[in-house]
Amino acid sequence: MRAMVFTAPNTVEMLDVAVPTIAEGDVTITVRAAGICGSELHGIRHTDFRKPPLVMGHELAGVDQDGRRVTVNPLLSCGMCDRCSANEEHLCRGRLIIGIHRPGAFAETVVVPKASVYEIPDSMTFETAAMVEPLANAVHALRLADPAAGSRIAVLGAGTIGLVSLLVALEYSMDVTVCDLSESRLKTALELGAIRSSTELTGEYDLIIDAVGAESTHRTSVERLRPGGTAVWIGLLSSSTGFDGQEIVRDEKRVLGSYCYTRSDFERALSLAEHTPLDWTTRFPLELGATIFTELMDGRQDVIKALLCPAPGPVKTRSLV
Amino acid sequence: MRAMVFTAPNTVEMLDVAVPTIAEGDVTITVRAAGICGSELHGIRHTDFRKPPLVMGHELAGVDQDGRRVTVNPLLSCGMCDRCSANEEHLCRGRLIIGIHRPGAFAETVVVPKASVYEIPDSMTFETAAMVEPLANAVHALRLADPAAGSRIAVLGAGTIGLVSLLVALEYSMDVTVCDLSESRLKTALELGAIRSSTELTGEYDLIIDAVGAESTHRTSVERLRPGGTAVWIGLLSSSTGFDGQEIVRDEKRVLGSYCYTRSDFERALSLAEHTPLDWTTRFPLELGATIFTELMDGRQDVIKALLCPAPGPVKTRSLV
Numbered sequence: 001m002r003a004m005v006f007t008a009p010n011t012v013e014m015l016d017v018a019v020p021t022i023a024e025g026d027v028t029i030t031v032r033a034a035g036i037c038g039s040e041l042h043g044i045r046h047t048d049f050r051k052p053p054l055v056m057g058h059e060l061a062g063v064d065q066d067g068r069r070v071t072v073n074p075l076l077s078c079g080m081c082d083r084c085s086a087n088e089e090h091l092c093r094g095r096l097i098i099g100i101h102r103p104g105a106f107a108e109t110v111v112v113p114k115a116s117v118y119e120i121p122d123s124m125t126f127e128t129a130a131m132v133e134p135l136a137n138a139v140h141a142l143r144l145a146d147p148a149a150g151s152r153i154a155v156l157g158a159g160t161i162g163l164v165s166l167l168v169a170l171e172y173s174m175d176v177t178v179c180d181l182s183e184s185r186l187k188t189a190l191e192l193g194a195i196r197s198s199t200e201l202t203g204e205y206d207l208i209i210d211a212v213g214a215e216s217t218h219r220t221s222v223e224r225l226r227p228g229g230t231a232v233w234i235g236l237l238s239s240s241t242g243f244d245g246q247e248i249v250r251d252e253k254r255v256l257g258s259y260c261y262t263r264s265d266f267e268r269a270l271s272l273a274e275h276t277p278l279d280w281t282t283r284f285p286l287e288l289g290a291t292i293f294t295e296l297m298d299g300r301q302d303v304i305k306a307l308l309c310p311a312p313g314p315v316k317t318r319s320l321v
Numbered sequence: 322m323r324a325m326v327f328t329a330p331n332t333v334e335m336l337d338v339a340v341p342t343i344a345e346g347d348v349t350i351t352v353r354a355a356g357i358c359g360s361e362l363h364g365i366r367h368t369d370f371r372k373p374p375l376v377m378g379h380e381l382a383g384v385d386q387d388g389r390r391v392t393v394n395p396l397l398s399c400g401m402c403d404r405c406s407a408n409e410e411h412l413c414r415g416r417l418i419i420g421i422h423r424p425g426a427f428a429e430t431v432v433v434p435k436a437s438v439y440e441i442p443d444s445m446t447f448e449t450a451a452m453v454e455p456l457a458n459a460v461h462a463l464r465l466a467d468p469a470a471g472s473r474i475a476v477l478g479a480g481t482i483g484l485v486s487l488l489v490a491l492e493y494s495m496d497v498t499v500c501d502l503s504e505s506r507l508k509t510a511l512e513l514g515a516i517r518s519s520t521e522l523t524g525e526y527d528l529i530i531d532a533v534g535a536e537s538t539h540r541t542s543v544e545r546l547r548p549g550g551t552a553v554w555i556g557l558l559s560s561s562t563g564f565d566g567q568e569i570v571r572d573e574k575r576v577l578g579s580y581c582y583t584r585s586d587f588e589r590a591l592s593l594a595e596h597t598p599l600d601w602t603t604r605f606p607l608e609l610g611a612t613i614f615t616e617l618m619d620g621r622q623d624v625i626k627a628l629l630c631p632a633p634g635p636v637k638t639r640s641l642v
Contacts, residue, residue, distance in 0.1 A: 082547075083547075235570070238567070249534065252580040257574050
């Protein structure tokens with residue numbers, strides 16, 4: 001089958017690869033839409049976390065072997081460790097992610113555990129269904145922060161995770177400010193319901209979601225909190241923490257890391273997706289995957305969320321290159 | 322009256338000063354014990370937060386003008402700002418602290434608002450009553466973290482705040498490890514109920530209280546958490562955050578700043594103090610204040626908590642120097 005493969009640092013290639021093997025409990029899905037995640041654009045600069053050769057892609061929707069229209073929770077947990085026992089399966093000691101630790105969805109087909117598959121409503125497009133995974137990240141982040149009604153919320157970054165964080169934040173509060181350097185992304189944020197947009201965050205907030213994770217956004221996420229406020233970090237751009245370690249004590253601020261989602265967060269995201277505006281994605285044929293991925297990586301392509309969409313129809317099987 | 326005065330960077334002196342003026346709602350207290358706080362030892366290196374000339378001292382017990390044996394909550398709030406309205410009076414926009422923003426208790430007498438005074442039980446010594454303030458810091462920190470029963474807790478630092486954190490942590494969990502570089506302080510921690518003591522923290526914890534606030538303890542407080550664990554920072558030694566900003570996301574850890582206490586935390590500390598071992602303090606006559614303070618500051622004096630105790634009896638009034 002055709003797949004976009006991470007083959008070496010900074011390199012993805014369209015290749016013919018073997019259809020993944022099916023083990024007991026697995027199911028084959030014909031991919032109809034698979035989103036390119038910012039973590040993949042950054043992640044392929046090194047070969048430590050994601051190891052080439054690898055078919056990436058963990059945001060996906062498609063049709064399973066029984067003809068059901070589905071999306072997939074790509075986070076696999078052992079179900080037995082202390083974190084799984086504490087209903088924190090996203091922090092599982094042996095957690096694996098489809099598209100990172102096993103072949104993902106930038107391909108004509110992907111094989112996933114049957115238990116990870118969720119049927120989607122007839123009315124939901126594959127494009128929307130592929131957005132349930134990023135949306136689940138935002139559901140989780142906001143649940144961790146649990147802002148009081150009427151909270152002043154700011155979101156740093158108007159990429160995919162920033163915008164889905166905005167959409168979920170609007171479920172908690174109408175007062176959501178979005179900050180980004182791109183005026184066109186800020187325009188999308190305002191169209192989606194942000195009350196304010198800015199290229200530099202001013203004022204004071206009860207809750208700030210850092211969907212970037214740069215040193216500067218880490219700093220801003222703490223500095224712009226009111227005393228006693230909460231910063232939630234989802235972005236993974238930098239290891240630098242940026243903020244003043246004494247300020248967090250004197251003003252009793254909180255910094256919460258947020259990683260992925262639990263199964264119930266994923267299910268809530270699937271339910272939310274039915275009435276949430278998620279139609280700001282851009283489709284590309286799978287065959288253009290390597291070009292689009294490389295352009296996004298190099299900053300030459302400005303779409304917020306690119307979805308790679310294999311042409312519908314029977315899956316072609318070819319020999320492994 | 323005699324008082325120990327912060328007169329210039331790194332300098333405290335015993336002086337004759339005027340008895341503080343009494344305004345409406347104030348009460349005069351004859352000081353019987355006043356603890357020297359680590360924040361004062363570090364704080365007088367600069368003149369930005371505490372401004373000389375200043376009588377410091379915010380941990381105190383004594384006798385009020387009606388002869389009642391009392392301790393004092395030194396944190397004064399406006400009662401009107403957004404933080405006070407949210408029952409976060411310790412984060413009051415106009416908060417003032419006795420011994421920082423108005424004359425404190427390293428003196429024969431101190432004048433405080435009547436509303437800040439708490440009568441102490443007959444059975445409680447002045448030495449114990451002066452420890453209610455540091456104890457309240459620990460009550461607050463543990464309340465913020467709210468560890469589950471049976472949690473593995475570590476406390477970094479076996480100074481006063483570390484040891485009171487240990488004592489309050491024992492109310493939540495029997496599994497408390499204390500870490501410090503001083504073997505004699507670790508011995509005290511074990512005597513007070515720590516299950517384990519160490520000069521270097523190993524293993525994995527649900528909750529880590531950083532009662533030091535150095536770059537190295539900030540780092541350790543995050544690194545040694547289990548996935549999903551919580552670090553509470555009370556110490557104020559350094560602005561350096563020390564930890565990896567990506568680790569906090571990938572392992573979904575939390576860093577909570579903790580500052581002072583609310584009125585109810587202070588009242589809970591007063592109640593806890595009745596049955597909590599707080600007799601590891603050391604008394605010094607007020608007249609030795611400048612010597613002891615300077616020795617503590619320079620690391621030539623190893624007592625964990627020095628209490629300055631003016632000789633009981635009528636307050637001598639002398640002319641201002």
